[in-house]
Amino acid sequence: MAASSNPLTSGFGPVIPLWLDGEQINTNVTYDVVSPSNEQKIYKSSSASVDDALRAVKSSQAAFETWAQVKPNERRDILLRAADILLRRKEEMRSISKQETGEVDSMFDFEFNLGVQACKSVAGLITAVRGAVPTMTDEGRSAMILREPYGVVLSIAPWNAPYALGLRACLAPLAMGNTVVLKGSEFSPGVYWAIASVLHEAGLPKGCLNTIIHRQQDAAEVTSALIASPSIRKVTFTGSAIVGGIIASQAAKLLKPTLMELGGKAPTIVCEDANLQDAALGAALGSFLHSGQICMCTERVIVHAAVADKFKEIFKETIDQVFGDPEGMMLVNAAPVLKNKSLVSDAISKGAKLFHGNTEQKASVQSAMHPIVVEDVKEGMTIYHTESFGPTVSLFTVESDDDAIRLANDTEYGLTASIFTEDLRRGLQIAKKIQSGAVHINSMSVHDESTLPHGGHKSSGYGRFNGVEGLEEWVQTKTVTWKD
Missing domain, CATH: 3.40.309.10 (Aldehyde Dehydrogenase; Chain A, domain 2)
Structure with a gap:
């Protein structure tokens, strides 16, 4: 693999790199990205191997030790800067998505604005997730209930509204002090490059967000390796119910919690x-x-x-x-x-x-x-x-x-x-x-x-994105008691 020389905002050249440990990395294996609007090749994308995926996990695990200690107001400021950068780079983002997914302007405006608002909303809600000090039954005994991040999160996001769903997949976990391995769709690798580019430009420390894109034929191997990594503590997936069931089953066998938004009728x-x-x-x-x-x-x-x-x-x-x-x-x-x-x-x-x-x-x-x-x-x-x-x-x-x-x-x-x-x-x-x-x-x-909790009943999934409920998905409680 070779590090790309592209600056953060200059585009990705003929091959879309991965973001690994704060650097843009071109892999030896690539694949063609084809535009649906003319069925012609746009460019090539790097394709992650299992080793690349595990390198991303290792980077996120190392970054978690310090990111979890960053004050909420500092994390808030990064997300607010990201919102401003997204707006400044909007036409660049439009061009990428239009080429990769065939997204028309009205749909791009709709979902891109959702992504911008998510940055602002999550930033504003960071301090709304709080612990508690309950009253104890024993005289002289006290307790605190703390809210703590899980650690490294695997977020798997789709191509169909890539800015809204890609940002949604990483903003709330990051805001709560987790680090993220973001696995984007092979159909929209440029969009996932852009999301990572924006957050790094906003000041997100290296390793807090690593991106993985791979060829379609490598999906099962790479995804299974990521889920199996001991450092991955929670998994979120947005996509079909069939694939979601496979991912949830793999995670459940390892007793890892999941957040699923699946199909609809x-x-x-x-x-x-x-x-x-x-x-x-x-x-x-x-x-x-x-x-x-x-x-x-x-x-x-x-x-x-x-x-x-x-x-x-x-x-x-x-x-x-x-x-x-x-x-x-x-x-x-x-x-x-x-x-x-x-x-x-x-x-x-x-x-x-x-x-x-x-x-x-x-x-x-x-x-x-x-x-x-x-x-x-x-x-x-x-x-x-x-x-x-x-x-x-x-x-x-x-x-x-x-x-x-x-x-x-x-x-x-x-x-x-x-x-x-x-x-x-x-x-x-x-x-x-x-x-x-x-x-x-x-x-x-x-x-x-x-601001509205979003998620499904029945086979449409479980857990919630958005709002305070969406932030609470990314913290776990710890009870601490003491006797006077």
């Missing part, structure tokens, strides 16, 4: 008293924002029969107006396009109907497709239970709130949901019966704020 319920224009826009945005590549995206639109015909008319018009680009919607590569078309084909072969769109409609590249709405979907069709994670949504008609709730909950997932009604009391009654980590009344299913 979000419902949007449209009551008969809803503002149908708002509901149609919310359902369209919730379904097709970022080409449906968000775990909170709507997968089921559930409409009361009394307004179904009118809603469908407005819904179709809204999709055409907002997402009617003749070139189609960009996905990260061709694989999810094939997956979504397969889900639709299976459903149609079993009796479902296309309400909107056509899987045969040509898009500009193989990584793009047009939005699809399928109706008459029933159990037994693969799409009924499978998260599409793409621009495909199922449309259902129901006769009652109870039917809507039953359908909304008939899934292994429970991340988020949306309800449209002009009766807040009714909306709250439905919300209480929905089995998910969040329910949004009169807004789309995709909603994330750094």
Whole structure:
């Protein structure tokens, strides 16, 4: 391996380096990073080996000894400087993400601003996590409950909202005095380089944040080695339920705690008293924002029969107006396009109907497709239970709130949901019966704020990001007692 000569803010040249122990390191093994927008190679990325991964852990373990002792106000100031640097380098960040993931400007602005706000929110909440001095039953005995960091954290983050989710994966652990090995997606290595670059420029000491990127075929070996390292004390993962289950199982065998945010099958319920224009826009945005590549995206639109015909008319018009680009919607590569078309084909072969769109409609590249709405979907069709994670949504008609709730909950997932009604009391009654980590009344299913705890029920995961709850994930209690 060779150290890169690139300064912190000058870009990464033809090969994206890893960040190891405060240095930018180019590995001997590399792979091509391909842009979904034109299916051409952008540049190469370094690819970490098991030895590189364990070197990152060793660096983070050494840094933990001093970082854990840094005062909260000093950690706060680093995060606030990082927010300013992110804003100053915003267009650089936009260019990287746009090339790597096909992210359109509106989606970039949305998720990048979430990342900036996370820096500020976590910085402001650092001192909100406190210990306690409980009253003891024994005369002359006292106690303190301390909050202490775990140590080295393995944070595994995805490509689909890389700034928001990459920053989320490391900010709270760092704020609480942990050090982080950040394993980013092979599809967005430049973004994870940029995140580390910003935090180092903000003054984060070397070793506190190390980044690992690797080829797809090395994922199992490198990830298993990281989890197995005795220095890794907690693991967080954002991604699919299948991979999350494997990671959680490996960590559990070693008695290591995990924080998981996994898949979703979000419902949007449209009551008969809803503002149908708002509901149609919310359902369209919730379904097709970022080409449906968000775990909170709507997968089921559930409409009361009394307004179904009118809603469908407005819904179709809204999709055409907002997402009617003749070139189609960009996905990260061709694989999810094939997956979504397969889900639709299976459903149609079993009796479902296309309400909107056509899987045969040509898009500009193989990584793009047009939005699809399928109706008459029933159990037994693969799409009924499978998260599409793409621009495909199922449309259902129901006769009652109870039917809507039953359908909304008939899934292994429970991340988020949306309800449209002009009766807040009714909306709250439905919300209480929905089995998910969040329910949004009169807004789309995709909603994330750094002050709100975020996480799932059922197979959508456990633990919480964001807010004070998100910070408390990264400290453990220690009880100290003494007798006078």
